[in-house]
Amino acid sequence: xxxxxxxxxxxxxxxTAEVAFAPHKTLLEVLREDLGLMGTKHGCELGExxxxxxxxxxxxxxxxxxxxxxxxxxxxxxIEGMANGSQLHPLQETFADTGAAQCGYCSPGFLLVxxxxxxxxxxxxxxxxKEALSGNLCRCTGYIKIYEAVExxxxxxxxxEMELPRASVYGLE
Amino acid sequence: MMRLPKFEYRVPRTxxxxxxxxxxVGPTAQFxxxxxxxxxxxxxxxxxxxxxxxxxxxxxxxxxxxxxxSGVRIGASVTLTDIVEHPLINRDYPVIAYAARTISxxxxxxxxTIGGNLLLDTRCNYYDQNYEWRKGINFCLKKDGxxxxxxxxxxKCWAVQSSDLVPVMVAIGAKFRLASTLGExxxxxxxxxxxxxxxxxxxxxxxxxxxxxxxxxxxxxASYQKLRRRGAFDFPVLGVAAYIKFENGRANGExxxxxxxxxxxxxxxxPIQIAEASAALIGHAFDDEYIxxxxxxxxxxxxxxxxxxxxxxxxxxxxxxxTLRALRALAVSx
Ligand SMILES: Cc1cc2nc3c(=O)[nH]c(=O)nc-3n(C[C@H](O)[C@H](O)[C@H](O)COP(=O)(O)OP(=O)(O)OC[C@H]3O[C@@H](n4cnc5c(N)ncnc54)[C@H](O)[C@@H]3O)c2cc1C
Ligand code: SF4
Ligand code: FES
Ligand code: FES
Numbered sequence: 001x002x003x004x005x006x007x008x009x010x011x012x013x014x015x016t017a018e019v020a021f022a023p024h025k026t027l028l029e030v031l032r033e034d035l036g037l038m039g040t041k042h043g044c045e046l047g048e049x050x051x052x053x054x055x056x057x058x059x060x061x062x063x064x065x066x067x068x069x070x071x072x073x074x075x076x077x078x079i080e081g082m083a084n085g086s087q088l089h090p091l092q093e094t095f096a097d098t099g100a101a102q103c104g105y106c107s108p109g110f111l112l113v114x115x116x117x118x119x120x121x122x123x124x125x126x127x128x129x130k131e132a133l134s135g136n137l138c139r140c141t142g143y144i145k146i147y148e149a150v151e152x153x154x155x156x157x158x159x160x161e162m163e164l165p166r167a168s169v170y171g172l173e
Numbered sequence: 174m175m176r177l178p179k180f181e182y183r184v185p186r187t188x189x190x191x192x193x194x195x196x197x198v199g200p201t202a203q204f205x206x207x208x209x210x211x212x213x214x215x216x217x218x219x220x221x222x223x224x225x226x227x228x229x230x231x232x233x234x235x236x237x238x239x240x241x242x243s244g245v246r247i248g249a250s251v252t253l254t255d256i257v258e259h260p261l262i263n264r265d266y267p268v269i270a271y272a273a274r275t276i277s278x279x280x281x282x283x284x285x286t287i288g289g290n291l292l293l294d295t296r297c298n299y300y301d302q303n304y305e306w307r308k309g310i311n312f313c314l315k316k317d318g319x320x321x322x323x324x325x326x327x328x329k330c331w332a333v334q335s336s337d338l339v340p341v342m343v344a345i346g347a348k349f350r351l352a353s354t355l356g357e358x359x360x361x362x363x364x365x366x367x368x369x370x371x372x373x374x375x376x377x378x379x380x381x382x383x384x385x386x387x388x389x390x391x392x393x394x395a396s397y398q399k400l401r402r403r404g405a406f407d408f409p410v411l412g413v414a415a416y417i418k419f420e421n422g423r424a425n426g427e428x429x430x431x432x433x434x435x436x437x438x439x440x441x442x443x444p445i446q447i448a449e450a451s452a453a454l455i456g457h458a459f460d461d462e463y464i465x466x467x468x469x470x471x472x473x474x475x476x477x478x479x480x481x482x483x484x485x486x487x488x489x490x491x492x493x494x495x496t497l498r499a500l501r502a503l504a505v506s507x
Contacts, residue, residue, distance in 0.1 A: 045175040134405035135278025
């Protein structure tokens, strides 16, 4: 206890990471403050918004409610690990294409949960997408464009063409 | 950042090691599983253990064994997602999979466990607030204060039992296995919860919840209905679990109810069994006349207080509606 720092090793975005931090810190605090990765956002810090989501061994978890210590030896993916070099993930592209991000504060969480969903289910219907994303709040874009971005990315990843509804692209005419 | 207070973290690998640590450290130690209840409470300084003992790396707490014929045991550290997705639970205990799926959000269910859910702290609008907010009202009886703001004349805390699985476990007659350095004991879910928002469990602080024993599925059926504001995130402000068992064979072409239970959650410090609802159903055909009488009994006995979301009188009204729904769901799925 006291001032002593914990020291752990884990896989972060595909690379081995080592970090020292105060042992009562959450993974969110460790990522942002000790590793300098600001992509993972902090909102409520109480489990009520989903913006701090990261994938641990492929499963979405809230980094505001997980201890940094529990990341020891695990495989953690944050939003910084989603693109492949300069090649955006199809979901990142469709979020941009459909305007699924306004301020973008919720996007890291939505993107990672959507990635987890599409790994399990490459062809989800709207209801499935809604349920999978129901732990993430967005306060400005609204959810329709986010659902459409997931549908569009899923289609592109399956190698299919998909047209967005006219109203989504041009608004109500 | 809303930070956790400092604490010492221990990660035992066996039940024996876990109960020894808590026995040695004493009342300043607390177990943690998924942390989705404890860590928010620690950030708000509602709970302030000095030693936190994880139960997530104990293999015996992480398994589901058995089947509907013999009964199923679910380890306390099994996550809610694993329960929602478990083929055997879905086949033999659909009510458990359904109720688990109504809890919180998919991400929180990846972290939260069944054990943590059954031991969930009671909730109240005057208590689930950050430290400064609570200090602003001079705290309350449950933590750091001496008045109950919900019932100022009361010497008792009325914080609400808010787990979705608790009413279901009580209704179907599940049992819990507890372990400590003194040995093990089994306790019925029905006798496990106290009608007191502070001392809400029969579990001693030094006892570890090991697993949950579901009874064999010998002909009973059960359902759950949850009231909340949003379709995700929100705790139940009323949860109704219904359980029915029929006599073998039929009288005049109708099946007679042999046993029935209605259990309400989300309205009092403990789950509330409605004995009058059972009495209204047992010995009769399972038709709407008796179902309505049972729902009326639930309405009369439901006495929510003004310490959660929604107006309390409306929640009381909803006890009738949600009991009707829970029972009718059992009538159609013949
Ligand atoms: C935004 C939000 C929404 C939520 N919505 C719901 C909801 O709709 N319905 C609902 O029921 N819950 C809800 N919850 C509460 C909680 O997430 C769940 O109840 C969850 O299942 C708790 O499990 P856990 O493993 O995270 O518990 P933890 O926080 O790890 O533990 C909870 C309690 O149990 C004790 N404990 C845990 N395991 C053991 C053990 N094996 N032996 C002895 N003691 C133990 C801990 O000391 C603590 O007191 C919500 C929480 C949040 C943050
Ligand atoms: S019921 Fe009363 S004592 Fe209990 S948490 Fe609420 S205000 Fe505090
Ligand atoms: S910051 Fe973690 S859920 Fe809101
Ligand atoms: S884009 Fe601003 S919160 Fe979602």
